[in-house]
Each structure stands twice: as structure tokens, then as C-alpha cells.
Amino acid sequence: xxxxxxxxxxxxxCAAPSTRPREASSRKTVLGRSVEGRPLxxxxxGTGSDTVLxxxxxxxxxxxxxxxLERLAERLESDPELLRNRRVLLVTVxxxxxxxRRTRGNARGVDLNRNxxxxxxxDTRRFGTALSExxxxxxxxxxxxxxxxxxxxxxxxxxxxxxxxxxxxLARAMSAACGLPVxxxxxxxxxxxxx
Numbered sequence: 001x002x003x004x005x006x007x008x009x010x011x012x013x014c015a016a017p018s019t020r021p022r023e024a025s026s027r028k029t030v031l032g033r034s035v036e037g038r039p040l041x042x043x044x045x046g047t048g049s050d051t052v053l054x055x056x057x058x059x060x061x062x063x064x065x066x067x068x069l070e071r072l073a074e075r076l077e078s079d080p081e082l083l084r085n086r087r088v089l090l091v092t093v094x095x096x097x098x099x100x101r102r103t104r105g106n107a108r109g110v111d112l113n114r115n116x117x118x119x120x121x122x123d124t125r126r127f128g129t130a131l132s133e134x135x136x137x138x139x140x141x142x143x144x145x146x147x148x149x150x151x152x153x154x155x156x157x158x159x160x161x162x163x164x165x166x167x168x169x170l171a172r173a174m175s176a177a178c179g180l181p182v183x184x185x186x187x188x189x190x191x192x193x194x195x
Contacts, residue, residue: 026073031091032138035107038096040138045076045090046083053089053148055139058113058155058192060098060105065154089146095135112136113153114190121190130190139192153192160185164193 030039054072056065069092076082093099097107105111105126114127115136123129131137143151150170160183163171168182175182187194 026077031142032134034095034097034135035133036097036100038100040094040096040135041092042142043073043090043092045073045088046086048083048085048087050085051087051089051146051148053091053143053146053151054154055091055094055151055192056154057092057099058094058139058153059111060095060101060103062104062154062156063093063099064156066092066099068154087146089142089148091139091142094139097135106133106135108133112139113192114188116140116190116192116195118187118190118194120187120194127190140195143195151192158183158185162193164191 025045027044029042029044031042032040034040054069056069057063069090073090073092076088082088095106095112098105098112101107103109108128109126110128110133111126112133112135114121115131115133117130117140121127121130131140150167159180161171161175161178161180162183162185164187171182174180
């Protein structure tokens with residue numbers, strides 16, 4: 001199955017049917033700025049009660065998810081029926097400084113996917129202190145305000161579908177759709193998944 005189809009499956013999982021009008025237009029918002037001042041952009045589609053957040057390139061050297069989310073945005077624009085009863089939030093580049101540098105961490109070398117306030121976090125130079133980085137703080141605020149029912153974070157190069165929290169059914173559905181195995185990698189200290 002094609003990767004875009006897999007993301008469409010993530011959108012539709014658990015969504016209740018609705019007669020809500022279709023909305024195809026998107027809104028761009030700057031959530032905040034990176035350490036080096038680059039914008040952290042959010043694209044919002046729809047206004048439904050079921051909110052899905054998709055995040056790519058939280059590790060700057062894992063950028064394959066960015067063009068995939070850009071293709072998903074095009075698909076949402078062209079097929080507004082996908083937005084029935086749904087709000088879709090896309091953060092196509094969560095680590096713009098890392099992407100520009102082609103590094104895992106941000107401009108200060110902090111791994112943004114280990115910078116969230118979790119019970120299993122570790123404060124180190126590589127992980128920073130909880131929400132010490134503007135990029136992870138912006139994502140944290142977004143999650144707090146929008147309260148997504150599902151969060152899909154795209155990583156590479158591991159060929160699997162991992163999940164945290166109560167997402168096993170979604171992970172299994174995505175696995176069945178794409179052929180990648182479900183591998184429970186475990187909650188990483190301070191990760192978005194642990195959060």
C-alpha cells in the first residue's frame with residue numbers, strides 16, 4: 001500500500017460519521033520559532049470534532065515524512081470529503097534548524113523528541129530539560145490547546161509501525177494496510193510518544 005493511503009487510514013480510524021459540511025481550505029499558522037528563528041508552521045484543515053495531529057521531521061535528519069505530509073495536504077485540498085467531522089493538523093517540519101543542518105537535534109543539539117515533560121524523562125545535554133527548546137514547547141502548547149484524539153509522528157529509517165498509549169488498534173490497522181510489522185519499541189525517555 002502507498003504511504004499516503006496509510007496516512008489516510010490514520011485519519012479515518014475512530015472517526016464518527018457526520019453530516020457536517022465539507023471544508024477543503026487550509027489555514028497556515030506559525031506556532032513559534034526555532035532556536036535560529038525559523039518558523040514552525042501548522043496547517044489546519046477542517047473544523048470537525050475529531051482532531052488528528054500528524055508531525056514530521058522532529059529529527060532533522062529524518063525528513064522523508066515532510067514530502068509525505070505535503071502530499072497529504074494536497075489530497076485534503078482536493079478531496080474535502082476526507083474532512084467530514086474532522087480537523088487535521090499538519091506540522092510538516094517540527095525541527096526546521098535540524099533539517100537545515102541535516103542533524104537529529106535542533107540548533108543547540110537537543111533531541112526534540114526527548115524534550116517533553118514525561119515521568120520517564122532524563123535531563124541531559126542531549127535531551128535538555130523538559131520543554132527547554134522552543135520547538136518542543138510549541139508542539140506541547142498545540143497539543144494542550146487542540147487535544148488531538150490521535151497523533152501520528154513519522155520517523156525513519158526503522159521499517160515498522162510503533163505505537164504508544166492506547167493506539168494498538170490503529171497501529172495494527174496501519175500495519176495491515178502497509179505490510180510493515182507492528183513493533184512495540186517502548187516509550188523513550190521524554191519522547192512525544194511517552195508524553
